[in-house]
Amino acid sequence: MVIETENLSKMYGRSRGLAGLDLEVEPGEVYGFLGPNGAGKTTTIRLLLDLIRPTGGRASVLGLDPRRDGVTLRRRLGYLAGEFVVDGRQTGRELLTYLGNLRGGVPRARVDELADRLKLDPSRRIRSLSRGNRQKIGVVQAFMHDPELLVLDEPTSGLDPFLQQEFVTMVREARAAGRTVFMSSHVMSEVQQTADRVGIIRDGRLVTVERVEDLRERAVRRVEIHFDGPVPADEFAALPGVSAVTVDGPVLRCRLDGRADVLVKAAARHTVISLLSEEPDLEELFFTYYSGDGTDAA
Amino acid sequence: MLRNPFTKWLWDSRRSLLGWALAIAGVGALYAAFWPTVNTPEMQQAMRSYPQEVLEAFNYNDLATAAGYVGSSVYGLLLPLLVAVFAIAHGTRAVAGEEDAGTLDLLLAYPVSRVRAAVQRFAAIGVELLLIGAVLWLAMLAIAGPAQLDGISAADFAAATLQMALFGACIGAVAFAVGAATGRKGLAFGVGAGVAVLAYLANGVFPQLRGLEWTRSVSPWHWNVGGEPLKNGLQVGDSLLLLGTTAVLVALGTWRFTRRDVAV
Numbered sequence: 001m002v003i004e005t006e007n008l009s010k011m012y013g014r015s016r017g018l019a020g021l022d023l024e025v026e027p028g029e030v031y032g033f034l035g036p037n038g039a040g041k042t043t044t045i046r047l048l049l050d051l052i053r054p055t056g057g058r059a060s061v062l063g064l065d066p067r068r069d070g071v072t073l074r075r076r077l078g079y080l081a082g083e084f085v086v087d088g089r090q091t092g093r094e095l096l097t098y099l100g101n102l103r104g105g106v107p108r109a110r111v112d113e114l115a116d117r118l119k120l121d122p123s124r125r126i127r128s129l130s131r132g133n134r135q136k137i138g139v140v141q142a143f144m145h146d147p148e149l150l151v152l153d154e155p156t157s158g159l160d161p162f163l164q165q166e167f168v169t170m171v172r173e174a175r176a177a178g179r180t181v182f183m184s185s186h187v188m189s190e191v192q193q194t195a196d197r198v199g200i201i202r203d204g205r206l207v208t209v210e211r212v213e214d215l216r217e218r219a220v221r222r223v224e225i226h227f228d229g230p231v232p233a234d235e236f237a238a239l240p241g242v243s244a245v246t247v248d249g250p251v252l253r254c255r256l257d258g259r260a261d262v263l264v265k266a267a268a269r270h271t272v273i274s275l276l277s278e279e280p281d282l283e284e285l286f287f288t289y290y291s292g293d294g295t296d297a298a
Numbered sequence: 299m300l301r302n303p304f305t306k307w308l309w310d311s312r313r314s315l316l317g318w319a320l321a322i323a324g325v326g327a328l329y330a331a332f333w334p335t336v337n338t339p340e341m342q343q344a345m346r347s348y349p350q351e352v353l354e355a356f357n358y359n360d361l362a363t364a365a366g367y368v369g370s371s372v373y374g375l376l377l378p379l380l381v382a383v384f385a386i387a388h389g390t391r392a393v394a395g396e397e398d399a400g401t402l403d404l405l406l407a408y409p410v411s412r413v414r415a416a417v418q419r420f421a422a423i424g425v426e427l428l429l430i431g432a433v434l435w436l437a438m439l440a441i442a443g444p445a446q447l448d449g450i451s452a453a454d455f456a457a458a459t460l461q462m463a464l465f466g467a468c469i470g471a472v473a474f475a476v477g478a479a480t481g482r483k484g485l486a487f488g489v490g491a492g493v494a495v496l497a498y499l500a501n502g503v504f505p506q507l508r509g510l511e512w513t514r515s516v517s518p519w520h521w522n523v524g525g526e527p528l529k530n531g532l533q534v535g536d537s538l539l540l541l542g543t544t545a546v547l548v549a550l551g552t553w554r555f556t557r558r559d560v561a562v
Contacts (some may be wrong), residue, residue: 052560053557070411072409084404085400098300101301
C-alpha cells in the first residue's frame, strides 16, 4: 500500500476532525478522496504530511511513518494545497528555484516545461498574479520532481477549464508512469475523469470506497432513443431501472438507473435510428452519501 | 541565496534589513554627534540639577565623558530599543508570523525537518543582527572623529555593538520561542515586547525600590549595558549570559514546535 491508515483519528479539543479512518491507497492508482467541506479531507492530508499529529490510530505513507521518517517521506512526494499561499514579494522563478533546491535541485528545463504547459510566466512577482496563476505555481512545484506519490488537496479549485483539462492530462500521465495520486475534492466531477477509485468521507469517517467504473455502471443517466415511428410509452415505463419515460412521437426520453441492457433489448424490438446516452452524473450518487443515507445506497 | 531556509530568509529580508541597518546606524551616529553640545559647562550643570533617580531611569549615569554619554544615551537607550523592535518583529515572523499567514505549511511539506526550519531561521536573524551591528559600528567609527568622541576605541565600539546584538538576539529569541511553541503571532510579539520593557525597567527603575535590587541581575538589558562595554570593553560574563539565554529559549521553542500541530 502506498497510503495506509488504521483507525486514524484526530480530535480538535472536544470536536472530532477525524474519527477512525481506515484508508488503503494502492500503488499506481488515482484515488479520489471525496467529501463535503469539513468532512476531514484536509485533516487527513495534513496528518499524512506530519503537519498535524493524530490523537489515535496510525498511518503509513510509502511504507514510512509520517512522524518518524517525515523528511525521507516528504522527499518522495509532491503536495499541493487547495489554497496555495506563499509570500507574494518573490517571483515564481525564485520560489520554484528555492523549492527545487530543498529537494536537492530540479533541472530548470523541467520547471520551464511545466510552466510552458500551464502558460505560467515565472518571471512575474507572485503578488501580481491572479489566483489561478498562483495555483499554477502550486501545480508546477508538486509535479516538478516527478514524485512517486502526489498528494493533491482540492487541486483544481481556481483553475480555469483549459487548465483543469491540462491538469487532468498531467494526472493521467503521472498514473501512466506508475505514480500514485491521492486527490481530495468536494465535487465528483473533479475526480471522476481521472480517479480509479473514490473514497467518500463524511463527518470524519470513510462512508464507502467504490471503483469509478462501478459507479458509472450504477449511475443514473438520461437516455434518448429515436425510432422510425411512434412507440408506446408503457412498454418502456415498466422496465426495471427505467423511469421518467416520455414519448414524443418517435422520440423516447427516459432516466436509466444502472445497466442499459434491458432498455436496449426492449428498444431493439423496434427500429432504432439513433441512441443518445449522456455521461452519467456521478454527482447525484455522491449526494446520496453526502446526505447521510449513503450506507443504504451502497 | 535560494539554497536553504537560512539563506532564503536573508535573501527575502534584504530590503528591510538594509532599511533597518541604515536607520539604526543613522540614529546612533546622529545622537553621538550631539556630544559636543552636551559637553559644555552649561549643559553639564543642567544635567546635574535633575534628581539622580530620573537620570538613572534614563540610563544617564555618566555624562561627563564621551564614553559615558554615548554609552548611556545612545547605546543605553535608543539603539537597544530599536534593535529590540527589529528582533521581536523578525523573531515573531520566523515561525508564528508565517504560520499565521499560511506560508509555513509549504516549507514543512517539503523534506525539511521542523528543527531545521526553525533553527536556520533563527540563525539567519542572528546574522541580520550582526550585519546591523557591523553597519552601526562603521557609522560610529566614522562619526567618532567629527563628534570628538575621545577615549572610545574601535574595539570599545565593537564590544558595545556586539553586546547589543546579543541583547537583540536574546529578546528576539523570546518572541521566536513563544511563537514557535504556540503558533500565536500576537502573543509572541506581546511577550517579546513585554520582556523587553521589563528588562529595561529591571535595569534602571526597579532597583531603586527596596527589595527589588536583585531584578537587575536577571535583566538582559543589564547584561547588555550594565558592565559599560563602551568604557570597559567586552563583558564576557554578560555576553555569555545573553548567549546562553538565547540558546535555551531557541531550544525550548523549537522543541515545543516539533511536538505540536501546525495551524492551517
